[in-house]
Amino acid sequence: MLKLEKRPQPSRVFAWLTPLMAVVLTMIAGGILFAMLGKNPVEAIRVIFWDPLFNEQFASYSRPQLLVKAGPLILIAIGLSLGFRAGIWNIGAEGQYILGAIVGAGVGLAFYPLDAWYVFPLMVIGGALGGWLWAMIPALLKVKFGTNEILVSLMLVYVGEQLLASMSLGLLKNPEGLGFPGSRNLKDYPSAFNDELIAGTGMHWGVLTAFLAVIFAYILLNRHMLGFSIRLTGEAPRAARFSGVNPNLLILFCLGMSGLMAGLAGLFEVSGPSGQISIDFNTGYGFTAIIVAFLGRLHPVGILLAGLLMALTYIGGELAQLMLSLPSAAIQLFQGMLLFFLLAVDLLTNYRIRFVKREKA
Template identity: 75%
Template sequence: MRFVLEKRPAPSRLMLGLTPILAVIATMLAGGVMFWALGANPVEAIRTIFVDPLFDPTFASYSRPQLLVKAAPLILIAIGLSLGFRAGIWNIGAEGQYIIGAVVGAGVGLAFYPTESRLVFPAMVLAGAFGGWVWAMIPALLKTRLGTNEILVSLMLVYVAENILASVASGLLKNPEGRGFPGSRNFARDYPAASNLELLPGTGMHWGVIAAFIAVIAAYVLMTRHKMGFAIRLTGEAPRAARFAGVNPTRLVVFSLGMAGALAGMAGLFEVSGPAGQISIDFGSGYGFTAIIVAFLGRLHPIGILLAGLLMALTYIGGELAQLMLGMPAAAIQLFQGMLLFFLLAMDVFANYRIRLKTREAA
């Protein structure tokens, strides 16, 4: 007697919805074991990460707004990535597009310092989106013109972007009044017209959060109602059929990478002008990579990504809390997020296959 896998004609919709929840539960169990191995009470650790940031009377007033602040960039980037991932276009360099967007957008803002015009911030947002778009166009054009692998090129450009960031933080964009310290002027503190402040006090709502919600709705409409969304889905599920149906692969690559780059660039600008406050060597916090997990956990579906982004933001905040309260190392939460992706991918087998118990038949 043994288990055999039987391929389903189409992925089970029930399982597609159910497996992310199962994966979260499995990760909590495995994470509990990890926390226990690190010398913490597993139940307390899980509660500190998933419950306390929202409901603990002392922390919730600080943590709840942080949920939106951390979720917004993750959702913005993951929505962009999901367009490409669904069509089998693997842009894994969102971190680089995010950084370049922040640098270009901040650069435009700083060029107008100290203009107090209402147009400064919108110009910065556009410049941020443009910067991310340009950075994503490099792998897109190399892929469509020359057939170069977009996975490796987009990733290599992350390291290039990090070096550019290091260069401008201590050079071109350095605060001339910063007493020689690296880092740009602080938008949130010194430059109100260019700052991305909290719109409603105590909610964490800033322009990036609004942009993220718009992106979710726009992506939903695109994927379900627009011809481009149909082309993306068709290419992902049946590339040959897509070609016969007249889908232009070049346009698809340019569109999906461009959208991902523009959204990541915008996310970078919102972060640098708001929560981070300034261009500095380490303002990024790796959202570009975590967004990949968010995209998969959300099943590459806009609504799913919205929920997954909030959950992942919760693990960030809960992780910080666990660091503070239980002395948990910062890396533990990164490992936790990695585990989540593993469990999810492993459970995909339930969506794509039927598992049958087979008795050995007489031959």
């Protein structure tokens, strides 16, 4: 008989081992799934995890895509992880991402066609501000009236989506766009375009910002009183109050920070890989980033690796759809499994499994 036993303290080894175990288990279970769909499981796993990086035919296209996709995921997930560490649940990063894109792109389009060095920096500030303000709505409502930030931030995603549609059909619509919905393409406006910093790598300002955010979060959480307060609040809220943490300030900071980073991610996306505001601009980065944050154990370095892994399964998944004609639902299932396995094996950090003989009745 199996028995769970609480460890006297969390295991450091398992804290790092469980994400790897989750990946391996996902590969095994995913392999079985693909086999049942009549595909060769080994080949499917290879197409998803190996070919995007090392297949000569595809790698030149998909390798830069890795950073393009991982950048926003990491940037958003780092912001979310600060709140999650403190037990503040911002589920609406998708909305903040949209608002960052709208405000940032709006700033850029307002200057069109002025050619000046300061256009892009102003857009960055606009994007950050847009996301921040959108996140301040649930934050202030929670502080003032005790509303639930999970519900408010989530509902604001749908408001954001409507706003996005309205913007692409109205205020920000390309006047030379022949009536098609969507804004001007910022790729055609050099002062506002977030181009690749090194050609052919996928590295743009957003990816760089994501890496800086990893370093910032690491220092904040491990070296600064504010980060300590965040962790303390998540571990023991009453002890945090006793320690002198002001819970309201922490809510404002954490929601604001995650909104700001999601807004930045939206701005870098709209001014770079996407290029324009359109009705279907958002593709779910804000929700996937929640998975990335947990897959990375809410640790900055973990999130960096998890973001890269998640981006890989996206690119590999698309490749598998193309090459093996796997249904896209199977790919989504595969990605979902990753989170489920992580949550399941996560138990091993705080508990150990013992085999005990069945007790005599």
